[in-house]
Amino acid sequence: MIDKSIIEAGNAARAADLAVDYDTLGERLDRRGIDINAIKDKIAAFGVAIPSWGVGTGGTRFARFPGPGEPRDIFDKLADCGVIQQLTRATPSVSLHIPWDIAPAEDLLSRAEEAGLTFDAMNSNTFQDHEDHPLSYKYGSLSHTDAATRSQAVDHNIECIELGEKIGSKALTIWVGDGSNFPGQSNFTRQFERYLDSARVIYDRLADDWTLLTEHKMYEPAFYSTVVQDWGTNLLIAQQLGEKAKCLVDLGHHAPNVNIEMIVARLNQFGKLGGFHFNDSKYGDDDLDAGSIDPYRLFLVFNELVEAEADPDFDPMHMLDQSHNVTDPIESLMISATEVQRAYAQALLVDRAALGGFQQENDALMATLTLKQAFRTDVEPILAMARQETGGAIDPVAAYREACYRAAVAEERPAVSGAGGGIV
Numbered sequence: 001m002i003d004k005s006i007i008e009a010g011n012a013a014r015a016a017d018l019a020v021d022y023d024t025l026g027e028r029l030d031r032r033g034i035d036i037n038a039i040k041d042k043i044a045a046f047g048v049a050i051p052s053w054g055v056g057t058g059g060t061r062f063a064r065f066p067g068p069g070e071p072r073d074i075f076d077k078l079a080d081c082g083v084i085q086q087l088t089r090a091t092p093s094v095s096l097h098i099p100w101d102i103a104p105a106e107d108l109l110s111r112a113e114e115a116g117l118t119f120d121a122m123n124s125n126t127f128q129d130h131e132d133h134p135l136s137y138k139y140g141s142l143s144h145t146d147a148a149t150r151s152q153a154v155d156h157n158i159e160c161i162e163l164g165e166k167i168g169s170k171a172l173t174i175w176v177g178d179g180s181n182f183p184g185q186s187n188f189t190r191q192f193e194r195y196l197d198s199a200r201v202i203y204d205r206l207a208d209d210w211t212l213l214t215e216h217k218m219y220e221p222a223f224y225s226t227v228v229q230d231w232g233t234n235l236l237i238a239q240q241l242g243e244k245a246k247c248l249v250d251l252g253h254h255a256p257n258v259n260i261e262m263i264v265a266r267l268n269q270f271g272k273l274g275g276f277h278f279n280d281s282k283y284g285d286d287d288l289d290a291g292s293i294d295p296y297r298l299f300l301v302f303n304e305l306v307e308a309e310a311d312p313d314f315d316p317m318h319m320l321d322q323s324h325n326v327t328d329p330i331e332s333l334m335i336s337a338t339e340v341q342r343a344y345a346q347a348l349l350v351d352r353a354a355l356g357g358f359q360q361e362n363d364a365l366m367a368t369l370t371l372k373q374a375f376r377t378d379v380e381p382i383l384a385m386a387r388q389e390t391g392g393a394i395d396p397v398a399a400y401r402e403a404c405y406r407a408a409v410a411e412e413r414p415a416v417s418g419a420g421g422g423i424v
């Protein structure tokens with residue numbers, strides 16, 4: 001963890017400027033009928049989960065360039081996630097990926113507690129072969145033509161649920177690499193029937209307070225078709241399986257220019273929006289840092305989420321899911337968590353009564369300006385004040401760099417090879 005005195009000294013040096021900036025923004029928002037403290041409290045209560053695999057350097061299918069002090073195992077990953085939470089107070093939970101993070105439940109629990117973390121959704125993995133799985137997933141897993149392979153994949157998902165139950169998780173996320181690379185290779189209908197049959201066995205194993213999240217992806221690793229290619233198929237799965245099944249939207253898993261905020265609205269309208277994987281993209285599933293390319297789109301997604309918050313039962317899960325190839329993953333995850341909070345804060349500033357009126361009157365210009373007014377507001381003082389008041393750092397990256405955390409862990413963690421392709 002970072003020495004508290006570093007955080008306190010950094011905050012002390014910045015506190016006076018922050019107080020002025022916060023008060024100034026508070027006055028401006030007050031003129032718009034908005035209570036800045038109410039927004040700040042919502043931001044302070046908002047959390048986005050860190051994926052355990054995100055704290056390691058990612059890569060492409062060409063290569064991976066690991067940095068110093070790479071986490072060696074899940075316990076190193078929990079330590080890194082603890083630092084992110086300590087400085088940002090925006091990432092209270094970690095999402096595990098099995099088998100990469102397999103460890104005894106009691107050890108996971110005690111180390112998470114030390115790091116001030118809880119566990120978010122469990123993630124199964126049947127997109128690669130496992131040492132202790134005799135059958136290969138080369139031609140699919142839950143939808144494989146071979147019943148024994150499907151059964152092996154189902155059993156793996158049930159093991160993920162069993163570990164999750166011991167560590168306080170309440171959700172299983174399934175993403176499969178199943179699909180085809182050639183027209184004619186797979187029968188679309190039979191393949192999806194097999195997927196649904198397998199998913200039903202997993203679903204039936206879930207406790208009543210668990211959620212099954214299924215994640216769609218239009219391509220990769222299969223390049224002609226994927227079994228769960230888009231939100232339509234994802235919605236069909238959730239509807240076929242039942243109440244506990246919901247859809248997970250990964251922002252990078254769509255064709256370029258798809259209207260993702262509209263997908264969010266549709267899924268929510270029918271009670272099937274389960275959660276998000278945040279990242280950003282320029283060309284495809286680039287897994288770039290959230291908010292780094294198109295922050296307006298992130299805002300528009302949150303605009304739908306704030307609209308949905310009117311329903312007290314609305315409680316989607318939020319997680320970052322991105323690949324850090326050229327930055328320190330801890331720094332990228334801290335900035336990304338703040339970008340997600342920023343989009344949420346901006347969306348909270350939308351004058352919804354005015355927007356509804358402009359929509360009713362078909363005043364397209366004023367409706368869109370209502371959104372722009374919220375988006376253009378610099379909410380950084382709100383985010384920084386929320387961090388300061390909850391014990392985090394006003395400037396998380398500055399505190400992290402000053403603490404030389406990466407150099408310190410590099411002393412204990414041996415350098416790892418960058419050979420071979422990396423994936424997240």
Ligand SMILES: [Mn+2]
Pocket residue numbers: 215250277321
């Ligand atoms: Mn994802």
